[in-house]
Amino acid sequence: MDGFMDTCDGLLGGKGNKDRILAIMKDSNVGAHGVTCAISLFLLKFALLYSLSGKLKILALIAMPLFARWAVSLAIVFFSYARKEGTGKVFSDHSGVKEFVIATTIAFLASFWSLFSIVAFAGVFVTTLIIGRYFSSKIGGLTGDIYGALVEVNEIIVLMVFLVGGRWW
Numbered sequence: 001m002d003g004f005m006d007t008c009d010g011l012l013g014g015k016g017n018k019d020r021i022l023a024i025m026k027d028s029n030v031g032a033h034g035v036t037c038a039i040s041l042f043l044l045k046f047a048l049l050y051s052l053s054g055k056l057k058i059l060a061l062i063a064m065p066l067f068a069r070w071a072v073s074l075a076i077v078f079f080s081y082a083r084k085e086g087t088g089k090v091f092s093d094h095s096g097v098k099e100f101v102i103a104t105t106i107a108f109l110a111s112f113w114s115l116f117s118i119v120a121f122a123g124v125f126v127t128t129l130i131i132g133r134y135f136s137s138k139i140g141g142l143t144g145d146i147y148g149a150l151v152e153v154n155e156i157i158v159l160m161v162f163l164v165g166g167r168w169w
Contacts, residue, residue, distance in 0.1 A: 003148015005034030
């Protein structure tokens with residue numbers, strides 16, 4: 001959640017300036033944008049979870065953390081790290097294609113328990129590539145805060161897929 005709030009603060013308060021965005025994200029204080037986004041995120045997650053039926057809720061609660069954290073391995077392999085140092089740099093430096101293949105195999109195999117899981121897996125994949133590309137163009141890569149934001153955003157993607165899929169199915 002901290003990474004999500006810092007990312008929102010940097011993105012919304014940085015006014016498009018790379019150095020300013022990175023400085024805001026590095027600041028240990030949470031700003032108004034981060035708090036507003038966090039409250040909105042909590043309310044959205046609550047509403048989505050509340051709206052899911054019992055069986056789909058259980059499947060979504062399994063898929064959410066699995067796919068959202070898999071997205072970080074995808075981001076680490078596909079996008080460079082934006083800083084010369086930082087907490088996320090450790091993950092970036094010590095993760096590679098081998099770890100990504102293992103994580104992808106586990107997440108992909110786990111996605112076959114339902115059609116919603118397969119669609120959610122694909123949605124997380126696309127969302128991660130879009131967010132990664134956006135931040136790479138804005139600040140030259142990703143940071144640990146953005147890794148954390150990816151987890152939160154992709155959990156929402158999973159919940160939305162299960163909710164919409166459950167309404168259609």
